[in-house]
Amino acid sequence: MTPHDWYVENRVAFVARALEASEERLFSDHLPRCEECRREVARLERDLGALPMAATPVAPRPGLTHHLADAILYRRVWWRRAGPAFAAAAAVILAVGFGMRERQQRSTLTSALTDRERELSALRDTLSIWRESQRVVQRDIAMGNHRGGLLIFDDPTTHRWNVVMHGLPAAPADSVYQFWFITRSGMVRSVELRCDANKPAFATLDMPKTPGPVMGAALTVEPAVNHSPEPHGLELAHVQF
Amino acid sequence: MSPPPDAKPPLGETAASRRPAPLTLAGQSSLRDRLIARDERALVELIDAATPWLLGLVQGILQDQDEAEEVVLETFRIAWDRIATVGDEHEALMPWLLRIARNRAIDRLRRRARWRRKTERAESLGALGPATAPFSGPDESAHPGWHVHESVHAALRTLPEEQQKVVRLAYFGGLTHSEIAQRLGIPMGTVKTRLRLAFDKLRLALAPIQDWVR
Numbered sequence: 482m483t484p485h486d487w488y489v490e491n492r493v494a495f496v497a498r499a500l501e502a503s504e505e506r507l508f509s510d511h512l513p514r515c516e517e518c519r520r521e522v523a524r525l526e527r528d529l530g531a532l533p534m535a536a537t538p539v540a541p542r543p544g545l546t547h548h549l550a551d552a553i554l555y556r557r558v559w560w561r562r563a564g565p566a567f568a569a570a571a572a573v574i575l576a577v578g579f580g581m582r583e584r585q586q587r588s589t590l591t592s593a594l595t596d597r598e599r600e601l602s603a604l605r606d607t608l609s610i611w612r613e614s615q616r617v618v619q620r621d622i623a624m625g626n627h628r629g630g631l632l633i634f635d636d637p638t639t640h641r642w643n644v645v646m647h648g649l650p651a652a653p654a655d656s657v658y659q660f661w662f663i664t665r666s667g668m669v670r671s672v673e674l675r676c677d678a679n680k681p682a683f684a685t686l687d688m689p690k691t692p693g694p695v696m697g698a699a700l701t702v703e704p705a706v707n708h709s710p711e712p713h714g715l716e717l718a719h720v721q722f
Numbered sequence: 723m724s725p726p727p728d729a730k731p732p733l734g735e736t737a738a739s740r741r742p743a744p745l746t747l748a749g750q751s752s753l754r755d756r757l758i759a760r761d762e763r764a765l766v767e768l769i770d771a772a773t774p775w776l777l778g779l780v781q782g783i784l785q786d787q788d789e790a791e792e793v794v795l796e797t798f799r800i801a802w803d804r805i806a807t808v809g810d811e812h813e814a815l816m817p818w819l820l821r822i823a824r825n826r827a828i829d830r831l832r833r834r835a836r837w838r839r840k841t842e843r844a845e846s847l848g849a850l851g852p853a854t855a856p857f858s859g860p861d862e863s864a865h866p867g868w869h870v871h872e873s874v875h876a877a878l879r880t881l882p883e884e885q886q887k888v889v890r891l892a893y894f895g896g897l898t899h900s901e902i903a904q905r906l907g908i909p910m911g912t913v914k915t916r917l918r919l920a921f922d923k924l925r926l927a928l929a930p931i932q933d934w935v936r
Contacts, residue, residue: 500898528925530817530820532874533893534775535875537778538777539777545791550769
């Protein structure tokens with residue numbers, strides 16, 4: 482007797498529900514794996530499909546059939562009736578949710594837009610200076626192993642300079658790169674330029690409010706604590722127009 | 723016994739306007755199509771026609787009217803919810819419903835703590851009622867499905883008494899092999915053999931009404 486013979490012998494008992502609980506589980510587990518048993522069980526169920534009709538029909542108590550129909554259809558009616566209310570509630574929740582999300586998103590986007598507009602404005606400004614520049618002056622600067630330079634774009638329309646310092650290491654400890662205007666009345670302290678070898682420094686500078694024209698510029702290394710109106714440190718670049 | 727269901731026609735429909743016997747083969751096919759189309763009237767018609775049969779079967783197994791009604795409700799719910807997913811589209815509606823109801827009833831029976839007492843009572847009452855003498859009355863022959871009922875009883879009558887008894891306890895009483903053996907005081911192997919022989923004969927004897935099932 483093969484293990485499968487047990488299933489063959491018990492197909493009828495399975496359909497009749499006469500197997501013990503453990504046997505029934507065993508058979509149920511076997512069915513999905515056995516095409517033959519599935520087919521035979523289905524055939525048995527079909528062949529014996531009329532057998533339950535042997536039971537004597539029982540007249541339902543009064544109102545039972547209506548109760549059954551209501552109980553089944555009520556679920557749908559209930560859902561159908563409650564549907565619009567649920568839909569409205571869901572719409573409100575979604576609207577509030579979307580509203581909050583949209584407000585948050587709008588705030589984030591507004592902030593990002595402001596930043597971009599500021600950057601764009603700066604770029605336009607820079608571009609306008611470069612485009613309108615009538616003079617571009619460049620000086621090479623060597624500092625140890627580093628080879629960098631200073632670029633000055635002069636915009637006579639706006640009377641501003643766009644200054645780029647590149648290729649230089651960060652300023653030595655307790656020191657800064659100091660930019661100077663050379664005017665007819667002397668040196669005028671301007672901005673500190675901060676950079677490192679990988680990050681150039683940019684600055685857009687208005688002309689100093691001193692009498693007479695600007696004649697040139699200088700870049701020096703000054704002590705960070707020294708705010709003297711005259712340069713005292715190492716001069717890296719000197720430009721004369 | 724008076725088999726017709728509630729006197730009140732469903733959804734305002736008059737008795738005269740009802741469709742012809744829903745438990746004929748054509749009636750079942752039509753009901754099935756309408757149920758798939760979510761026709762609520764079809765559900766009401768099915769409930770009207772099938773409830774007496776389902777109640778008879780389930781009440782015979784459970785011997786409890788309230789529980790039987792719950793099982794019948796579960797059965798119609800399943801039918802309404804899953805009608806479109808019934809695997810074999812050629813299977814008739816009633817055998818499918820009866821199988822669901824019977825399986826549900828047996829599941830309940832086996833979960834019950836008091837099932838032994840109830841099944842003893844079932845045996846004493848006879849779950850099928852008088853097996854060879856079904857009830858008679860002026861309206862029975864007109865009751866939907868009655869011809870099937872008579873044919874099945876005729877088929878059961880062809881079985882020897884000892885096989886009828888095993889079929890009654892297993893199929894309509896929900897008892898297992900060992901419970902039947904204990905009840906009848908016979909070896910379990912004998913129960914299995916009788917059941918198998920009985921079902922082999924019943925398959926042949928029920929063949930003439932196979933059209934109703936398919």
